[in-house]
Amino acid sequence: xxxxxxxxxxxxAVIIREGRIxxxxxxxxxxxxxxxxxxxxxxxRQAALSVGDWRLLGSTLYVTLEPCAMCAGAIxxxxxxxxxxxxxxxxxxxxxxxxxxxxxxxxxxRCEVESGLLALxxxxxxxDFFRERR
Numbered sequence: 663x664x665x666x667x668x669x670x671x672x673x674x675a676v677i678i679r680e681g682r683i684x685x686x687x688x689x690x691x692x693x694x695x696x697x698x699x700x701x702x703x704x705x706x707r708q709a710a711l712s713v714g715d716w717r718l719l720g721s722t723l724y725v726t727l728e729p730c731a732m733c734a735g736a737i738x739x740x741x742x743x744x745x746x747x748x749x750x751x752x753x754x755x756x757x758x759x760x761x762x763x764x765x766x767x768x769x770x771x772r773c774e775v776e777s778g779l780l781a782l783x784x785x786x787x788x789x790d791f792f793r794e795r796r
Contacts, residue, residue, distance in 0.1 A: 668692050672788060675701035675725040677709040677718060677742070684721060685709030701725060702733035706740050717741045726784040728755030728777065734763035738771050746776045748784035 670689040677685045687704025691697055702725055710716050722744040729737060729747065734756040737745060745764060747757060756763040757775050764773040 673701040675705040679721040730754040744774045748780045
């Protein structure tokens, strides 16, 4: 039996401020061999470079899947004020599913969080991806 080639989980992210794309990314953990290369992290790094500042004030992050703990932490540290995600992630989501790091009152920054935008389409895409891998 031949092993299937490992593919990236189909997650994408974009950061926008005043109608301008500051950064965008998709999962690159497999390609880069780096567990930190989630779509949100790639987009945050690109956005910070494009504006020349680690603070991404006034921006909105759109992402197809609820951020995990690592990504939620980076979002808070980058001071992104608004996060919109499509599908909830019951196994790793930290924007309401397992916990809500983006709105933790103990932290010095919190995010406005919206979910459900294109949730069905995003959920189907991710579910199909994992179904094909089995």
